[in-house]
Amino acid sequence: MNEEILLIIVLILLAYFIARSFMIEEKIRLLRENIANMHRSEEKEKIQLRKRKRYVVFHVISNQPLTRVEEINSILSNALRSCGGELLIGECRPQVVYFSSRRSRGILRTYHDCYEKVIACLSTVRCQGDRKILIIPVKTTGTLKKARWYLFDKNLAR
């Protein structure tokens, strides 16, 4: 009788240890998968070289009419050069992608991590040679499509 009870206990213990070893194996497998996923996402982040862009819609007030995109671009680059130097121009690479002389509004493209610096530099520009100028940021968007929508918006105090 005692031998039978002992055998049952041994069998129960054996079953317990076998089940536990399976659970540990499963846990190790999950851990390995998680580590592999982490490495993969880190590699992806390294590969992501394309920086996100920002489109700044701006309004220009000037005593002489501005007609060409090149004029605005030169004003912009001069402003950034005086404010932050060549380093800021290289970092932000601001570019006027559209300018409407009729509405005195334009769209400026730069990167998402430095559009604040670009707008801050633009706020210090009030003259360019004989020309007096005031550049007012209207809206910052993530897509060109949405930026175009704000070209028609007459509100400056948004």
Place this chain on the structure above:
Amino acid sequence: MWMDSYVCPASREELASLLKLQRRMGYKYVGLCVESGLWNKDIDALARSLSIKVILARVLCADRPGEAKKLLRERGEAELIIGRPGSIEAYRFMSRDSRFKIIEVSPSMIKHIDRGEAGLLTIGGGYLGFDLKRIINSPSNISVLKAFFSRVFKWSIPFKLYSSATNVFEVWHPKHVYFLAKSMGFQGRKALEGLSPVGMVNQLYSGGRDE
């Protein structure tokens, strides 16, 4: 709803165009310099039509407390007095005197403003002021504005920013101030408190600052 505490245009046409632009930018209170002598019924009517409240302001520059006292007696009809101290003694006098609503700090004065000097402003109930035209004249003064912001935010000093604009091209849009502060590493919303009329308007028309 914003406030530009001091503008000083040269002609009535400039003032009219300046008020129109400031209204579009969201300004509701504009401090007009008394010395210009531009305030008349036409401008009053224009300001009313634009729903802008024009406050007569005057800048008093003094190097010594005695000089500041003398200038205060001759201040005329100005409602808003901006003190421009040339020395630390004049700053101390102006900050304790409740007639000076704003005490402007110059680049040479900013290094003298410490916790003790800032505490004097609570006696007079004034605001520390910064003239944004300094940045237009010389962008290198951004470092002075940074020192100004770091002091007012550190010790919770009430402050005001104003344009001293003589024409429409010298006006500051609130977004300019916001992004300037953000590019310096401060909170843009906190910097916009410098353009807010809250507190100042109550102080001017009811005799106390609302907190």
